[in-house]
Amino acid sequence: MNHWHKRIFSTAVALVVAMAASLTLPRSELSVQAASLSEIQQKQEEVQQKLDAVNADLKAVEGQLADEEAYQQSLTQQINLNQEKINLMNQQIAAYTQNIEDNEAKIAQKEEEIVQKEDEIAQKQEEIDDTYEVFKTRMRTLYMAGETSSLEMLFSADSFADFLLNVELMKAVSQSDEQLVSDLRTQKQEQEEQKAELLETKQQIEETNIQIQQDQENIIFQREQIKATQSELESAYAESKTAQQNYEALQEQYQTNKDAVLAEEKQVEDELQAWYAQQAQNNQGSSSGSSNSAFGWPLPGYTYISSGYGPRWGGFHSGIDITGGGVYGANIVAAESGTIILASTHWSYGNYVIIDHGGGYTTLYAHASSLLVSVGQQVSKGQAIARVGSTGQSTGPHLHFEVRVNGVHKNPTGYVSP
Ligand SMILES: [Zn+2]
Structure with a gap:
């Protein structure tokens, strides 16, 4: 490729990358919703505390x-x-x-x-x-x-x-x-x-x-x-x-209070469900916007995220850990079709695989007990590529899953959901 071709190529790649970035999830909206989630969770905690207090009141008055x-x-x-x-x-x-x-x-x-x-x-x-x-x-x-x-x-x-x-x-x-x-x-x-x-x-x-x-x-x-x-x-x-x-009147009062708190609890749960529904809709919207980000869940049958993306232990957790009962040996599948660009063993990742999906998107699957693919191999979406294990820096069988856009890790929950 001559200089111009190179330049045209890199410009084209840059354009595609820019397009892909703009077409994937609006990151700002996600962060707003993340804040809103923590607000809901805060409310939930407060409601739980109120419920504990009113239950204690009720128990005390019942004792009396x-x-x-x-x-x-x-x-x-x-x-x-x-x-x-x-x-x-x-x-x-x-x-x-x-x-x-x-x-x-x-x-x-x-x-x-x-x-x-x-x-x-x-x-x-x-x-x-x-x-x-x-x-x-x-x-x-x-x-x-x-x-x-x-x-x-x-x-x-x-x-x-x-x-x-x-x-x-x-x-x-x-x-x-x-x-x-x-x-x-x-x-x-x-x-x-x-x-x-x-x-x-x-x-x-x-x-x-x-x-x-x-x-x-x-x-x-x-x-x-x-x-x-x-x-x-x-x-x-x-x-x-x-x-x-008097105690019976008090008991009635506490019961009324409890009913109010229960109503509040229900309301917060509704809010939380609405938030999840909105989240799912956002994910769908983003994946439909770009074929490369229409990722599937990498560990079918296991939905529990034991550790989320974000700061952890004074460092930064660059992906999500997915696990569940009897997860050891379960199939890890390709989130999207692509080419295996890495299938190796790392001191921290253990046995791991990276798939290139094109458009600057790569996904990483770590701590596998065994690998089912090799470098250069083409895989389709949902194809088994490895089995869950606990190799490398791991305290128990789980899949460490990462999404990278142009080599920069992103929060996978913006791209996949169980
Ligand atoms: Zn991890």
């Missing part, structure tokens, strides 16, 4: 509610136990009241019997008095008869005989009177003894009744103490109920 419920349960148990005691005491008190009333009736009856006995005794006394009076009269008559008749009766045998008879008779009568008085006195004595017995019985019942009344008073006192405790427990229960209602 559980505490109140447990407290109320123990109070209810105590209140029921006390109520049982009160019921039992009420029964005891009622039984004592019945007992006291029975005893009072018995006492009244005894009193009646005593009065009756006293009447009987009085009556008996009267009888004794009357009989004694008769006895005395008879004795006096007998005495007087004895004094006056001694001379008179001597002149009349009949009257003397009568007199003697009378004396004997009166003696007999007076003896009978004496016996009668003695019997009556014995009867009265018995009645007095019966009265004493009645009094003693009455006194015993009264003493028993006093004891029962004291016992009843003790139980009433205990019952009043339990009732006082009961009213304390009931006000504690009412307080706990109020606290519970």
Whole structure:
């Protein structure tokens, strides 16, 4: 080629390169969207923090509610136990009241019997008095008869005989009177003894009744103490109920807050999806603009980018690392048709391949376990060129993929997507 040809050729190449550059992805738009992505991710993080906070609030209030419920349960148990005691005491008190009333009736009856006995005794006394009076009269008559008749009766045998008879008779009568008085006195004595017995019985019942009344008073006192405790427990229960209602209102508030945060989360997710959709559209637009940049995904079946393009570890990561479970040995395919211009081993890249796609575009595939192509070979888009490995500077099986335009590495995510 002569000088002019060379010049024309280089000018043409420069033109094509310039065209290709202008036709590929508008880089400025990408960077705007990248910033927007980080904004969305920032929002997502903030929403997550809010969600964590509101979940913590909810958990705390649920704990407080559980505490109140447990407290109320123990109070209810105590209140029921006390109520049982009160019921039992009420029964005891009622039984004592019945007992006291029975005893009072018995006492009244005894009193009646005593009065009756006293009447009987009085009556008996009267009888004794009357009989004694008769006895005395008879004795006096007998005495007087004895004094006056001694001379008179001597002149009349009949009257003397009568007199003697009378004396004997009166003696007999007076003896009978004496016996009668003695019997009556014995009867009265018995009645007095019966009265004493009645009094003693009455006194015993009264003493028993006093004891029962004291016992009843003790139980009433205990019952009043339990009732006082009961009213304390009931006000504690009412307080706990109020606290519970407050916590429930709080819980409702937190739930409302959570719903709002969840809505926000959904919104951010929508934004993120919209961003991805836009990204995909942009990629499609760029690849349709230039046949050379219509790259395909180099590692079919694996979409996870473990390390992106950009500054890394104080250096610069010139490509993307694609990996996934069971990736070792998976086929690495040509992103676009082209010529293999390098298939070799590098201290850092390990086993690697570079394909020239023309138009200044090259792609690089590194860390392969084995290479399936050799330099100068033509490959078509999607053709297997190597297998995934972990050769060179690699910490695990993955594909390190680069896109270079005129030898300068670019962010591959601007050209390929899974
Ligand atoms: Zn890498």
